[in-house]
Amino acid sequence: MQAKKLNSPIVQVFVNPLTKTWVILTEFRESQDIMLRRTKEFDRSEEFGNIFKSLIPDHHISMRMTNPQFKAHRRLIQDSMTPAFLNEVSAPRIYEAFTSLVGVWTEKARLANGHPFSASDDCFKAALDAIWAVIFPLGPKDSVTNAQRQLLADTTSINSASSTNIDEPVVFPETPIPDAPKSVLTLTESLEHMGTSSQREAMIATALEKAKGRFSSDRKEEHVARCAMDDILRRELAAAKRENREPAYNTRTIFDELFGLLIAGHDTTSTTATWGFKLLSDHQEVQKKLREALRSGFPAAITECRQPTAEEICNTQIPYLDATQEEIIQKSMTSGGLARTAMVDTVLLGHHIPKGTSVLLMGNGPDFIEPPIGKIPEDRRSKSCQEAKGRIGSWDPADSNLFKPERWITKEDGKESFDPTSDPLLTFGLGPRGCFGRRMAHLELKIVLVLLLWNFELQSLPGTLMLFATFEFIIEWSWSLSWKFGIFD
Incomplete structure (x- = not known):
């Protein structure tokens, strides 16, 4: 302005x-x-880097490139963004989380009986499940979305769905969030006055101990990376052998880099995806064209009456899907x-x-x-x-x-x-400080768009709800912008 x-x-x-x-x-x-x-003339802003120091003091996000630890920390987690890891490890877990979201919306559509319902919290929780499963071994009891789906599946009716006003939104019962995911949400919502969280520390320490037991085994199959944490520990184990020392698993560096992946890969992705749903519901012609492109791009899924698999989504090139993703990323302004x-x-x-x-x-x-x-x-x-x-x-x-x-x-x-150069875009940054998780973000958004548009039509909001929803989005966006400057890099 x-x-x-x-x-x-x-x-x-x-x-x-x-x-x-x-x-x-x-x-x-x-x-x-x-x-x-001009990277020697301009480097990380301390004012914005300091936002994260109280929460993840040893994460590379707040380090300048002149700090020798910057590159070392990036190397520690670099394998988690390789195409092999993303396609073989991350994609199936992201796919499972958003398939659960499809289940939640299917149950809500059944119970809503034609009434609208809020979708932003569902997307927020599914994105948390997705990134959690990519970084840590995710058990059924840890999945927030699965618990919500089960609750709704056991529900026969919702009183508010019987309202005579078809535009009246339906409010559904919510399952309580388990302690570990809840601590993550609390911490990311409180970055401006942050201390450490014993719940977070205990959760990561427990996961590290379990993984350490597997990696200490002589069985080679136990050394296969099943999540990002495994990949980091495998890298540390290899470094320790080269340097003839004991591996150091429970370090501040590993704790902070893991948790940094979690917070940077959750809120930003869910915010972008939720804006994407709003933009697609507001632009029905784009949604229709994208759905047609998906139907053409996955002919086997059409023939077999199923949704595309994670492998198909990763390996199929659909230009209009990529273009819609990029337009959503640009217009959502998750990072201002x-x-x-x-x-x-x-x-x-x-x-x-x-x-x-x-x-x-x-x-x-x-x-x-x-x-x-x-x-x-x-x-x-x-x-x-x-x-x-x-x-x-x-x-x-x-x-x-x-x-x-x-x-x-x-x-x-x-x-x-x-063509990714067809318009200016700085959401992920550029150069040596460019967003470490850019490939992961694209993969998540691609999977969620395919699954949700394959199974649902996002209808236009009734006029009475449009103003309220827009106001709600602005409040959320304004809050998030207070700490998201530069979170990607």
């Missing part, structure tokens, strides 16, 4: 008394240049921007930026979901930005405010393909 008010892609704001101003940049090319090619600090005195679009200045690289507003502000002369850009001019995509900003997956589709010889 300030950039538009001052008609400039770069502005400064005075946030706190007696402190340096923040510089706000709403321009994709220059932001891309900072993250890809990325924070950097100037490590040296430098220049940005012709303006002197003193060392220590916080720079916010916005991923929304002008040049992203609105037309850019003015035209920046090339000579005001950095040398590296000018040299890279021909290496980025080009797009028409005229319709940037619309929900339009087609913008990510290119055609050549009549064949459609997905």
